[in-house]
Amino acid sequence: xxxxxxxxxxxxxxxxxxxxxxxxxxxxxxxxxxxxxxxxxxxxxxxxxxxxxxxxxxxxxxxxxxxxxxxxxxxxxxxxxxxxxxxxxxxxxxxxxxxxxxxxxxxxxxxxxxxxxxxxxxxxxxxxxxxxxxxxxxxxxxxxxxxxxxxxxxxxxxxxxxxxxxxxxxxxxxxxxxx
Amino acid sequence: xxxxxxxxxxxxxxxxxxxxxxxxxxxxxxxxxxxxxxxxxxxxxxxxxxxxxxxxxxxxxxxxxxxxxxxxxxxxxxxxxxxxxxxxxxxxxxxxxxxxxxxxxxxxxxxxxxxxxxxxxxxxxxxxxxxxxxxxxxxxxxxxxxxxxxxxxxxxxxxxxxxxxxxxxxxxxxxxxxxxxxxxxxxxxxxxxxxxxxxxxxxxxxxxxxxxxxxxxxxxxxxxxxxxxxxxxxxxxxxxxxxxxxxxxxxxxxxxxxxxxxxxxxxxxxxxxxxxxxxxxxxxxxxxxxxxxxxxxxxxxxxxxxxxxxxxxxxxxxxxxxxxxxxxxxxxxxxxxxxxxxxxxxxxxxxxxxxxxxxxxxxxxxxxxxxxxxxxxxxxxxxxxxxxxxxxxxxxxxxxxxxxxxxxxxxxxxx
Numbered sequence: 001x002x003x004x005x006x007x008x009x010x011x012x013x014x015x016x017x018x019x020x021x022x023x024x025x026x027x028x029x030x031x032x033x034x035x036x037x038x039x040x041x042x043x044x045x046x047x048x049x050x051x052x053x054x055x056x057x058x059x060x061x062x063x064x065x066x067x068x069x070x071x072x073x074x075x076x077x078x079x080x081x082x083x084x085x086x087x088x089x090x091x092x093x094x095x096x097x098x099x100x101x102x103x104x105x106x107x108x109x110x111x112x113x114x115x116x117x118x119x120x121x122x123x124x125x126x127x128x129x130x131x132x133x134x135x136x137x138x139x140x141x142x143x144x145x146x147x148x149x150x151x152x153x154x155x156x157x158x159x160x161x162x163x164x165x166x167x168x169x170x171x172x173x174x175x176x177x178x179x
Numbered sequence: 180x181x182x183x184x185x186x187x188x189x190x191x192x193x194x195x196x197x198x199x200x201x202x203x204x205x206x207x208x209x210x211x212x213x214x215x216x217x218x219x220x221x222x223x224x225x226x227x228x229x230x231x232x233x234x235x236x237x238x239x240x241x242x243x244x245x246x247x248x249x250x251x252x253x254x255x256x257x258x259x260x261x262x263x264x265x266x267x268x269x270x271x272x273x274x275x276x277x278x279x280x281x282x283x284x285x286x287x288x289x290x291x292x293x294x295x296x297x298x299x300x301x302x303x304x305x306x307x308x309x310x311x312x313x314x315x316x317x318x319x320x321x322x323x324x325x326x327x328x329x330x331x332x333x334x335x336x337x338x339x340x341x342x343x344x345x346x347x348x349x350x351x352x353x354x355x356x357x358x359x360x361x362x363x364x365x366x367x368x369x370x371x372x373x374x375x376x377x378x379x380x381x382x383x384x385x386x387x388x389x390x391x392x393x394x395x396x397x398x399x400x401x402x403x404x405x406x407x408x409x410x411x412x413x414x415x416x417x418x419x420x421x422x423x424x425x426x427x428x429x430x431x432x433x434x435x436x437x438x439x440x441x442x443x444x445x446x447x448x449x450x451x452x453x454x455x456x457x458x459x460x461x462x463x464x465x466x467x468x469x470x471x472x473x474x475x476x477x478x479x480x481x482x483x484x485x486x487x488x489x490x491x492x493x494x495x496x497x498x499x500x501x502x503x504x505x506x507x508x509x510x511x512x513x514x515x516x517x518x519x520x521x522x523x524x525x526x527x528x529x530x531x532x533x534x535x536x537x538x539x540x541x542x543x544x545x546x547x548x549x550x551x552x553x554x555x556x557x558x559x560x561x562x563x564x565x566x567x568x569x570x571x572x573x574x575x576x577x578x579x580x581x582x583x584x585x586x587x588x589x590x591x592x593x594x
Binding site for chain 2: 050054058061075121142144145
């Protein structure tokens with residue numbers, strides 16, 4: 001059975017639930033970076049990303065009983081990390097006006113550009129409102145469906161679609177490429 | 180390239196989160212959700228071992244302690260073993276019955292290994308290369324884990340099925356048939372070590388082959404060379420230094436010789452599973468090529484991560500996975516074809532693609548089924564099967580033996 005070549009996340013979760021530290025470590029080594037990357041892309045801050053990814057992992061361990069064994073563990077903690085990153089932004093007084101995620105505060109995630117590179121696409125992505133970046137990250141990096149994103153961010157599916165469209169239009173229009 | 184494709188590619192520019200961060204997160208998670216006492220003891224022991232190793236400056240083959248042992252002198256030669264497998268016979272698990280052998284031409288059936296109480300189920304039957312034995316896993320309910328657990332079993336002509344037992348091993352992760360005889364390599368671990376044992380299927384005698392001093396979380400798997408003359412496996416070094424750049428040690432260990440250790444740089448921590456080229460000359464591991472027959476093997480990076488890599492049958496191409504993306508490239512890292520599967524990241528999985536025998540097609544397993552793609556990228560990926568089993572199995576003879584959550588349900592319920 002090809003699907004069993006590598007221990008499935010569900011099997012590792014079962015071992016983690018039974019108290020296996022090895023399984024917890026394996027899950028962490030396997031999935032923390034992706035959660036961190038997603039949180040970093042949304043927050044634009046390594047420090048915030050680390051906090052969010054770590055908290056998401058802790059939350060996930062505390063909620064293993066609710067984990068769907070047929071799913072992969074990675075997207076689960078990635079969306080939790082992204083959600084936490086957005087919560088951090090909302091708590092930031094400078095970003096309070098971004099509650100709907102559809103407006104920009106005129107700031108740019110410079111740390112994100114420093115890592116991604118100062119090209120047009122990276123700069124446009126870094127200039128997007130965090131709410132729009134979150135939708136793009138969850139949609140195209142974590143590969144969640146719009147309904148899954150809506151559930152993760154607690155927003156209507158229509159809002160997911162509108163944020164995605166606006167974000168892509170922004171990227172597409174300003175860098176002159178086509179989809 | 181479209182905006183969406185560029186956006187997807189951007190993620191690869193982001194660095195690894197860093198092992199120091201991972202260590203902190205794991206420690207915080209363990210602190211928030213402490214494992215049972217048994218595992219805490221294991222962690223304390225692991226830390227002690229790691230500290231001892233740091234003092235000892237662990238590098239290369241010094242990390243390893245090989246325990247290849249010849250059979251005891253004077254041990255009687257094993258009696259000739261009858262072939263158990265009928266020509267062309269297919270073995271499959273049947274719910275409530277056991278492992279059933281089916282002649283695909285006549286349809287005749289026989290029970291190869293009955294599932295008897297307290298057996299919960301049997302699954303994954305794999306014939307030895309010489310057809311003398313059948314290996315499979317049998318599930319039992321573990322009262323401590325409260326989930327069914329499985330172990331490897333062997334059955335041969337005129338013999339009852341018997342479990343493979345490695346004395347003192349805490350857990351068994353994989354068992355793999357040698358491609359040339361009836362020997363299985365069993366990978367498992369105990370008390371902070373990953374271990375590999377060789378088991379003679381005829382006698383069930385186990386011989387220690389290799390013992391690594393390393394973390395138990397490493398998913399060590401013995402990978403036989405195509406000719407069955409050597410085994411490759413990996414050891415994670417980064418856990419000792421805290422830096423991912425320390426990478427891993429890939430070990431190539433002949434059955435009748437000394438192990439060769441090759442230091443591998445790695446962008447992520449965790450075990451790597453090496454893949455032999457079809458001619459047994461090279462190993463692909465962690466995005467690098469290793470000449471396994473060189474006097475002092477070294478790793479030559481290809482420039483690509485090459486996760487879930489699989490060699491084409493003629494050894495000229497490598498297929499690798501990155502979520503729903505399948506890349507087919509040359510061994511030198513030259514990107515040839517990129518194929519996007521119509522699945523989401525969360526359902527893509529990371530299992531290696533499997534080449535067709537003629538090297539023209541690839542079967543790509545995902546959680547949404549197995550997709551068939553053309554190696555040259557032509558045409559759209561086609562859903563071939565909603566199940567994860569198919570005939571072009573890339574690692575013949577490998578039996579996964581992991582704790583299994585939920586009730587096992589073999590795919591073939593007919594009886």
